[in-house]
Amino acid sequence: MKAIVQDHYGNATSIRFDDIDRPPVPDDKVLVQVVAAGVDRGALHFMTGQPYLMRLGTGLRTPRVRVPGVSYAGRIEAVGANVTGFAVGDEVYGAARGTYAEYVLASPDKMAHKPTQLTSDQAAVLPYAAFAGLQAVADHAKVQPGERVLVIGGTGAVGSVVVQAAKAAGAEVTAVTGPHNQDAATDLGADHTIDYTQADFTDGTHTYDVIIDVFGRTPTRKLRRALTPSGRLIIAGGEGDRWIGGIQRQLGAVLLNPFIGQSLRMFLAKENTATLEHMNGLIAAGKVQPPHTHTYPLVDAANAVHDLEAAATPGRLVLTV
Ligand SMILES: NC(=O)c1ccc[n+]([C@@H]2O[C@H](COP(=O)([O-])OP(=O)(O)OC[C@H]3O[C@@H](n4cnc5c(N)ncnc54)[C@H](OP(=O)(O)O)[C@@H]3O)[C@@H](O)[C@H]2O)c1
Numbered sequence: 001m002k003a004i005v006q007d008h009y010g011n012a013t014s015i016r017f018d019d020i021d022r023p024p025v026p027d028d029k030v031l032v033q034v035v036a037a038g039v040d041r042g043a044l045h046f047m048t049g050q051p052y053l054m055r056l057g058t059g060l061r062t063p064r065v066r067v068p069g070v071s072y073a074g075r076i077e078a079v080g081a082n083v084t085g086f087a088v089g090d091e092v093y094g095a096a097r098g099t100y101a102e103y104v105l106a107s108p109d110k111m112a113h114k115p116t117q118l119t120s121d122q123a124a125v126l127p128y129a130a131f132a133g134l135q136a137v138a139d140h141a142k143v144q145p146g147e148r149v150l151v152i153g154g155t156g157a158v159g160s161v162v163v164q165a166a167k168a169a170g171a172e173v174t175a176v177t178g179p180h181n182q183d184a185a186t187d188l189g190a191d192h193t194i195d196y197t198q199a200d201f202t203d204g205t206h207t208y209d210v211i212i213d214v215f216g217r218t219p220t221r222k223l224r225r226a227l228t229p230s231g232r233l234i235i236a237g238g239e240g241d242r243w244i245g246g247i248q249r250q251l252g253a254v255l256l257n258p259f260i261g262q263s264l265r266m267f268l269a270k271e272n273t274a275t276l277e278h279m280n281g282l283i284a285a286g287k288v289q290p291p292h293t294h295t296y297p298l299v300d301a302a303n304a305v306h307d308l309e310a311a312a313t314p315g316r317l318v319l320t321v
Contacts, residue, residue, distance in 0.1 A: 001101060004016070009048055011044070012306040030108060031104075032077065036073045040128045043100075044305065044309070067099075074120070076090045085108060091114040093120075100298065100301055110127075112276035117283050125157065126276075128158075129161045138165065140234045154173075155175065160188055168287040168288070175192070175193050176194045178197060209231050217237070217240070220256070229261050291315070292316065294317055295320050
């Protein structure tokens with residue numbers, strides 16, 4: 001089968017279009033014929049092996065899975081003997097390793113049936129954003145109706161899900177974005193927007209019951225100034241240096257947490273069917289909009305990865321297979 005392959009960690013220059021064997025189907029997996037695969041920061045972390053800390057799980061010197069890509073939408077081609085709930089021909093989407101290929105092995109507990117309202121391109125970019133975005137709002141912040149919620153990075157892949165899910169939960173949402181994305185934040189349903197180039201959202205002028213930090217770089221002491229005395233900070237984003245990727249800021253917040261009235265939390269998103277089914281419900285209810293996508297053919301994966309790194313293309317990036 002055709003696939004994007006990498007023999008060593010790296011960015012767009014480390015991958016090539018190649019032929020590899022189609023994998024046999026274990027009893028507990030399904031084989032999905034990939035129609036579209038998301039190009040996102042999650043896939044990029046696995047591709048580059050950065051922060052280096054993650055190589056403890058993904059392979060120390062070279063990537064254990066040689067095909068990049070962590071999310072897909074496609075059609076089930078074959079079903080393992082022990083799998084229930086899915087059948088050959090079902091249209092599904094979810095998380096798996098090695099989605100930049102014609103076929104990928106997927107776990108039934110990390111996939112769901114694709115909502116009919118979405119194209120495959122739109123569905124392919126959702127798992128990554130749904131796992132982090134919905135879990136931040138529903139499982140970690142537990143956003144309540146009427147609460148004031150600040151979303152830092154409110155129009156990015158994850159942030160756009162956070163804004164819409166917080167609105168769906170009945171919150172008054174303020175989205176922090178750059179100057180070009182103010183209207184996009186309003187279109188997602190944000191009640192207020194802040195341009196991070198024009199205003200310091202941590203100056204304490206406004207305080208929030210919940211801050212969901214998707215951007216992932218603002219110091220915790222500043223974020224605390226924008227929280228109510230009993231407010232909750234949920235750190236979703238964690239960009240930083242090549243070694244530990246900003247985890248020190250998140251761990252610092254967790255260590256401080258027991259000693260203050262505010263609640264400071266970080267989390268690693270879980271890949272699971274329950275979150276995708278939650279997303280399916282929000283899509284069906286019209287509470288999450290289908291994302292705007294920009295597609296590239298599989299053979300152009302390097303260009304897509306380059307554009308993601310350069311933030312050169314608006315919308316969510318997708319490889320069509
Ligand atoms: N916890 C987890 O398990 C988990 C899971 C998935 C992702 N993540 C992390 O979530 C983060 C975001 O990922 P993503 O894919 O959503 O990224 P993305 O699509 O690139 O979005 C980044 C967002 O940050 C905003 N931003 C840029 N500079 C900013 C600044 N100075 N102040 C405030 N906001 C700023 C951007 O706004 P403009 O575009 O308008 O500039 C954009 O909305 C990454 O760190 C990723 O690793 C964590």
